[in-house]
Amino acid sequence: MNRGYLSVNVMRRTSVALISGAVLILSNPALSQTVSNNTEGFDLQDQLTIPLNRSLQREERNEADLLLRLGGEAKRQENWQKAIAYWQQALDLYQKIGDFEGQGLAYNYIGLTYADLGRFSQAEESLRRRLGVARFLQDFQGQIYALNNIGTVLLQSRNLEAAQVSFAEALTIARTVGDREGEGLSLSNLGLVATSAGDYLEAIKQYKAAITLRRRLGDPLGEANTRNNLGDAYFAIASYKDAIGSYRYTLQLAQDSRDIPNQFRALRGLAKSYSIIGPDLLAIRYLNQHLALAQEQESLSRELVSLRLFAEFYLARGNLSKTRQFYEQAIALANAIGETQQEALLRNDLAQILYERGD
Template identity: 55%
Template sequence: MSYEERVLFFAAFAKPGKNRAQKNSANKLRLFSVSFIFLLFTFYLPSGAKAVSIDQQLNIPLNNGTQGYAREDADRLLRLGAQEELRGNLAKAIPYWIQALDIYQQLGDRQAIGLTYDYLGLTYARLGRYFEAEDALRRRLAVARDQPDFQGQIYGLNNVGTVLLQRGAVQAASVSFSEALRIAQSISSQAGEGLSLSNLGLAAANSGDYLQAIKRYEEALIFRRRGKDPLGEANTVNNLGDAYLALNQYRDAQISYRGALRLGRQTRDRSTQYRAIDGLVVIYSKLRQYQEGFELLDRRLTLAQESQNLRQELESLRLFAQLYQVSGNPVTARTFYQRAITLARTLGDEQEEALLLNNLAQIRIR
């Protein structure tokens, strides 16, 4: 693979609503737990969409029979959906892409159909709608197999495996990743091998086998560096940091996260930087080096505000509140919770608002 996922910075924080609610209601104040980190997954677009604009992705040869007003309308809808996604309005992006998909199917444009299924599947996953995500991504995989598109199959299998991981089907996910690795090896795709090995490491980590995960990540880094894939490398290095953190090897984890943060800055990829910062904040919280954590969260908040990403701004405010809470400063923690609650209301996220109100109320009880 040549680039990481396009705009699914998620990512990095796509947590199943049910699981998150259970953790908050338990209110153990495991504010920066490793279990939180391992709910982070990354998806991929084989078209190199992170560094390539949608216009370039949709630059279909003029003789393929799909140009015209209908095609222009579908492309416009795809762009509108992408704009909503970039703003963090995931649910608003989906209807645009469904309309675009319908037009592409009428035109018989397989390339655009595959791309649209990618966007739909990845966004469904971020919303926690995993069955819909798996359905869209399997359809995208079928398009790749029909063409045949071996690169598309590699990334399709990895995306399907990632959704299976989010559903807790670790064994099935490992099978999907292993099949992707076999195809990548058969066509000598260093990018595909790096991606598949990295995901096999993630599967091992989700099984609690962190030593095996570290082994897989280190193997993956060889191929990702050979393929000159800095975003792929950064994702694997972040994963490596997670595994070291799970083993309480804070020094190695810190080195990994700082390496990922550096790569994120070089590539100007905010999702990579969010993940690396959050991992470092976990470490500083555990080591009670709170000032370092606050400085990183200030950088995180600035990143979110610069991109006008309200969802990540909300996440930054919540993490600020939690860190102030564990550092023994309930007054400032309340201030950040109140700011986060206001922003949750702006986003219309009633579940997040309820969780934040619960956290705020417990500070007042104490």
């Protein structure tokens, strides 16, 4: 089941959990139409004064809820523009009847989808409106997750200072209201800011604090994300044994919870780390596991990643025959799945390698 688009009644009861699940799991290196004019100058106080016919209000809310679900279906089918259009229609109705929870959900989904499309200014605008709704309702958990989503978008657009401010505000609110889940998320995201700034020791400090909270809460997905980030930080400072320890723990945790994305990340981290410090047999073992998991999941894009990792592994060992074999397999797969940019890059890399090696 996709947590992002449960029935609307459930969404209203569990809006915080939904938003946390939708955070561009920045802890997972996630992500331009403008917001339509009828949302400009959006004033919550004005809407409170609008008299409503109760029967009509109920009909319009049901229609808005349906549009929210239709948007979810469209997004699952990767029809991004249609999803946004549905959610915008839902938003218009929620505004008309003064349903603030509905507005918050619609703004959140619109913002996250804009972020997925790389339209960061539109994403930030929608998510800040979602934050405004949460503040008006004095919904502290909603504020925490909105601020984390905003910080994620800012981080993806390389605005590190503003991202730091957003995550820090989320952390302050979380600690003030005793929201341990929000605190763990905010700490993990602050670690990502430090990583992006190249301050890996600070990142490690933040990640460890986040892991402590996420473990206590029994949050395997959050813990696995943060442990992968911790492994990446150790890898960046060439502390490969510590990186391996973090990735191995993550892999077991992710396997136990059937968390496929974090399994892929941990396997890549293990393969890269063992490729550097050896033994090669372990590097190959984890590369094979990555490829097998990609095939099991029928993920051709991740299979392509596996083939490229194999090619890079053999290139580092001077095995030109194996390097060429895996590059050619990767090129054929990229062509088959229409990854034209990847295909061009792979062809260029292979040509450069063959030229330099005189083949």
